[in-house]
Amino acid sequence: MATTALRPAVPARSALYEWVTTTDHKKIGILYVINSFIFFGIGGLLALGVRAELAFPGLQFVEDSAYNQLFTVHASAMLFLFIIPMLAGFGNYAVPLMIGAPDMAFPRINALSFWMLPLAGIVMMSGFLVQGGAAAAGWTSYPPLAEATYSGQGTDLWIVAVVLIGTSSILGAVNFLVTIFKLRAPGMTLLRMPIFAWTILVTSVLVLFATPVLASGLIMLFIDRNYGGNFFDPATGGIAVLYQNVFWFYSHPAVYIMVLPAMGIISEILPVFSRKPLFGYKAFIFATAAIGALGFSVWAHHMFTTGSVFLPFFSLMTFLIAVPTGVKMFNWIGTMWRGHLTFPTPMIYALGFLTMFLIGGINGAFSASVPVDFALHDTYFVVAHLHYVLFGGSVFAVFAGLFFWFPKMTGRMLDETLGKIQFVIMFIGFNLTFFPMHQLGLAGMPRRIADYSSTAGWNDLNLVATVGSMLIGVAMVPFLVNVLISLRSGKLAGDNPWDANTLEWATTSPPPPYNFDHLPDIRSERPVFDTRHPEAAAH
């Protein structure tokens, strides 16, 4: 029998070459996730340094200046190099699959957006090698502290890194928006898109409008520092509070950039493990858009104590944000109500998100009240709040998403037992670390201090927080073991291990390079459900 050997059109490349040069949104998404996780580890180690120093009064491990570098780079790495890119990574992986597209609209720009991130990370971390050390003026880098008089070259490297990350985010946002507007499969109308795609859409709009403003502020700071500019120096006619206005005009919308996609992940997971459609699909979309829109009118609530902002307006707008957030909370509870609940690891992390984010929302509402904020401003109460929303919220959602989509990304399931062990350790460690910070803040402990008086009454709670932080660190061990074991010998996933209903589960695990051989008919926001139950497909 005569056979003809088919030669591949493209010669085989090494796996490394393939990953470095790829423009496939799935590979880029996975690269985003891996890169973000590396910086999660670095940021976590820096946080352990912070907690180690604070375990007891007095200076045990680091000097004041080194401590300032620790918390500054911890926060910058976690926000700019972990949470934002991690969620963008999920978006990269999932959004084209969810809307039935073969790839992102601009695959090469997509690769560029990713590769700017490790570069930016290296630039930021290289601050530890220069004279004067890394950036140490806090992740907010307010002048005059961040001006050349008080901060060394580390701050310049920090500015360059954050502007690079911002550019990457903006290019990514343009890519997401064009992908969503132009590449949806036939039948996939905007109001049939999965909620996660919607949260990425709204997040991209926020990035598009807010991130360039941060870039302008940082560039002004850079000019002040390096070329003798006078933007923020009152002695020569500049305005110091101007920086805070520009910075928070970005950074308040940025907290929604850091949490809206997390909410989207939760909204994908809860319906699947409740065996029900999401309760109030359209209300959820409008609530997401409302949070995005209101997010631009609340920035000055970070500046109540400066005395230069109109307090009643910003306080009112801040309280208003609780309304769409509350709508979402009821959406999630309504989704689970009378559902056939099962509790695999993604669902458990989603429930962790719901409870912890609720606490983070409530303790945030306290500070929206101006008189309360005057007492709480820059205390550990604020540190407690931001960690309940960003760790208790976003990070729990990130792990929910990792356990949920790992089978799609790799074709293998993560181990349930190890996942649940990790959850229990992390959940306990998280609350041990951050719940005492409420009391520390109310007792007057300011943030960003390396040392405190042994008679201030803060000793025990600080020690508890440090023990908790070690537990969070320990919780990463079962996760890393889990990933390594599961990649090698995890249970095979099949196309749709969770019986989920969005389009990414209609293709193989992992999907082929072009995503779909065939697309099912899309007649609702749950196309895979319609395919399995043609008798019930009403639309």
Next chain:
Amino acid sequence: MSAPTAALTPATHLPDTAAHRKGIGTPVLGMLLFITSEVMFFAGLFAAYFSIRGAAPEWPPVQFEEVLKIFPLVGPATVLLIISSFTGQLGLRSLRRGDRTGFIRFYAITMALGLTFLVMQGIDYAILYSEGMTLDAGTFGTTYYTLTGFHGAHVIGGVIMLGVVLYRGLAGQFSERHYDAPEAALLYWDFVDIVWIVLFTILYVLP
């Protein structure tokens, strides 16, 4: 999984420029969104400018009042930049009519006008510096050079985009059915032009 499927090969919903004319072109939409972010970047700089100007006891400062009257080239440079937007549009119209020679000619003129603008701005900078108006000469100098400098950087970006389009055009790309990239580059050029008109009004007309 057995799925009743609408047979759909990936290629049919990849953006095909010719078949895609019912909506906005993918590169054009991408460029419009990118320009949105650029508008916000300049909004941040303008906000800083007006905050500082509003808080200043006198604007422009006394020592620069005379200096401000001597920009010899800013007027002609502004005229050239505005003309360049029109020549660009003529180039795009030529391309849409299928006149590739006209397209290349007009895009080359547009690019040359942009380069001339940059040279003239450089000469103005040199004169101002020799008069003592430097970047670190108070907030007036800082805001002036930051705003005009970042605009200049965007002109350079626009010139590079036009250059790439021109290079691709000379290599035989683009036709009356495929003109997304020239259109997108031109949108960016118009944006750069409009920012300059706003800047010119604020920096030279308003005082």
